[in-house]
């Protein structure tokens with residue numbers, strides 16, 4: 001028997017004020033798979049992640065999480081979000097809370113994990129990701145790279161079935177990017193299922209199991225990085241990769 005997909009997207013359409021932004025997207029994500037969405041600015045990558053997290057209502061099509069439809073209007077969005085983790089470009093940490101409190105807030109308040117247990121798990125995660133001595137710090141005492149690592153730890157502290165990462169390194173200075181990418185690599189090694197949007201092509205190539213190229217709301221091509229980056233089948237994919245190369249962002 002094949003293992004149940006973590007996520008199945010079928011025929012997904014989304015538009016804003018009559019303009020289609022996602023046009024019939026189909027995508028399956030298997031357990032432990034890392035999917036990277038690439039494409040030009042405005043191609044619909046973030047919108048796709050926002051649809052999965054039910055931050056956007058879809059116009060047509062379905063999304064199933066572990067076999068259950070989450071786009072059914074009767075579904076409680078909060079229950080769905082409990083099973084997902086999402087991290088954005090802006091770290092969005094609560095400034096008045098310590099690192100430890102930022103991380104334990106959702107486990108304690110949403111998942112009803114006892115405080116001692118939540119703190120123990122949070123400290124373990126901080127240790128694992130090289131921030132063991134920062135539990136008592138406040139966000140403004142941390143570098144951007146440290147804040148983003150905390151934001152990722154916060155997202156995985158609730159043990160999500162699927163982690164969505166939306167341009168999580170875009171706001172960082174190049175020397176801080178590397179430490180955030182290290183955290184993502186470690187999560188992949190630990191078997192976390194992830195969908196990430198990124199402009200970091202070399203990282204995408206290194207970490208993705210599947211690369212999806214979106215162009216103007218259409219999923220033009222998907223495949224393993226070795227194929228997409230060295231032997232893309234579609235002219236639009238080749239054009240995009242050439243433009244990325246020329247801009248020196250590879």
Ligand SMILES: Nc1ncnc2c1ncn2[C@@H]1O[C@H](COP(=O)(O)OP(=O)(O)OP(=O)(O)O)[C@@H](O)[C@H]1O
Nearest residue numbers: 016021039040041042043044045046047048167197
């Ligand atoms: N809330 C909104 N209202 C109207 N238009 C929107 C809204 N959100 C996104 N769009 C439009 O949808 C299109 C896709 O945006 P989206 O942010 O998904 O692209 P993206 O591929 O993630 O781009 P980037 O790489 O710059 O983050 C863009 O043209 C954007 O202007």
